[in-house]
Amino acid sequence: MSNNQHLFSKGNLPAYPIEVTHPEITRFKHSNTGINYVHILDSGKDGPTVLINALMHGNEYSGAVVLSQLIDSRIQPSCGKWILSFANVGAFATFDETNPDVSRFLDVDMNRVWSNSKLESGNHVKELVRAREILPLLKEVDYLLDLHSMHEECEPLMVSGPTNKAYQFAKLMGFPKVIMRDVGHADGKRLIDYDFFGDEKKLPIGLLIEAGHHWSKLTIENSQHTLFRFLMSTKTIDIQNVPENFQQKVPQVEVKVTHRCVAKSDDVQFVQNWLGMEIIPKAGTVIAYDAGVAIQTPYDDCVLIMPSLRHVLPGVTYVRLGQQRPI
Numbered sequence: 001m002s003n004n005q006h007l008f009s010k011g012n013l014p015a016y017p018i019e020v021t022h023p024e025i026t027r028f029k030h031s032n033t034g035i036n037y038v039h040i041l042d043s044g045k046d047g048p049t050v051l052i053n054a055l056m057h058g059n060e061y062s063g064a065v066v067l068s069q070l071i072d073s074r075i076q077p078s079c080g081k082w083i084l085s086f087a088n089v090g091a092f093a094t095f096d097e098t099n100p101d102v103s104r105f106l107d108v109d110m111n112r113v114w115s116n117s118k119l120e121s122g123n124h125v126k127e128l129v130r131a132r133e134i135l136p137l138l139k140e141v142d143y144l145l146d147l148h149s150m151h152e153e154c155e156p157l158m159v160s161g162p163t164n165k166a167y168q169f170a171k172l173m174g175f176p177k178v179i180m181r182d183v184g185h186a187d188g189k190r191l192i193d194y195d196f197f198g199d200e201k202k203l204p205i206g207l208l209i210e211a212g213h214h215w216s217k218l219t220i221e222n223s224q225h226t227l228f229r230f231l232m233s234t235k236t237i238d239i240q241n242v243p244e245n246f247q248q249k250v251p252q253v254e255v256k257v258t259h260r261c262v263a264k265s266d267d268v269q270f271v272q273n274w275l276g277m278e279i280i281p282k283a284g285t286v287i288a289y290d291a292g293v294a295i296q297t298p299y300d301d302c303v304l305i306m307p308s309l310r311h312v313l314p315g316v317t318y319v320r321l322g323q324q325r326p327i
């Protein structure tokens, strides 16, 4: 490491402005499902059951803004049912603009609890209690869209997980540009990996959108576009209810995650302020230092996916590496 090289660490990252204030959602507490903050819109006609979920992470409220807009718009499904869910409302209720990252969860990350072993355990941490409330409705879902956002300002990524069925559906949607294929997390299952969603032989499809930076206006627009393309692809929305700019598809690329860089220390530094989707041409390029040890790209044209040092600790993934190809 050269002495005069400027390095980025969690202590000297620029803070992002909060462009979108957190939404008021208490009017959605009482619902027709008997589960607080989970609503069903039923067309009364045969068709698929579609679940749109927001607030899996309490500080990622762009999805809640978009879901609120959908409910307030009074648009109804043209067939089948929509289940509209605000998941970790307990964590969201603690959101504090002066310390915006801490409301991600209360006890444990709610997007790591979606395995039968955890859901059926005797553990009563708050996120598991909430997950068990929502669980009975999952069994009837055909299509799931889970609305998330990212620590850094980055173009939107559709996470299709490990299954080909979800990847094919993300291609059918045609938005956003990047479809990220990965195998999930070692420390627990995401909702999109839960049981039948993660089973290639079963029909239900689960997708997770990382729509942009948590509190940026652009993230709202990306979330809206994704939501409408998703509903169009499930064939449960009348086209006249979809704004014309959100009907558009874009050319897509596939990014396959091949490696995860997991911090060995809390002293991880980047050689640039990586934001995500940078393509590093040469194998062996140093991208970071972990406790002074150089971390190099393993192959040419390596894509950096969701790099972030904001929450780095030993055991935390601070960047994923992948290979990109046009679709």
Ligand SMILES: [Zn+2]
Pocket (backbone or CB within 6 Å): 056, 057, 060, 148, 149
């Ligand atoms: Zn998230």
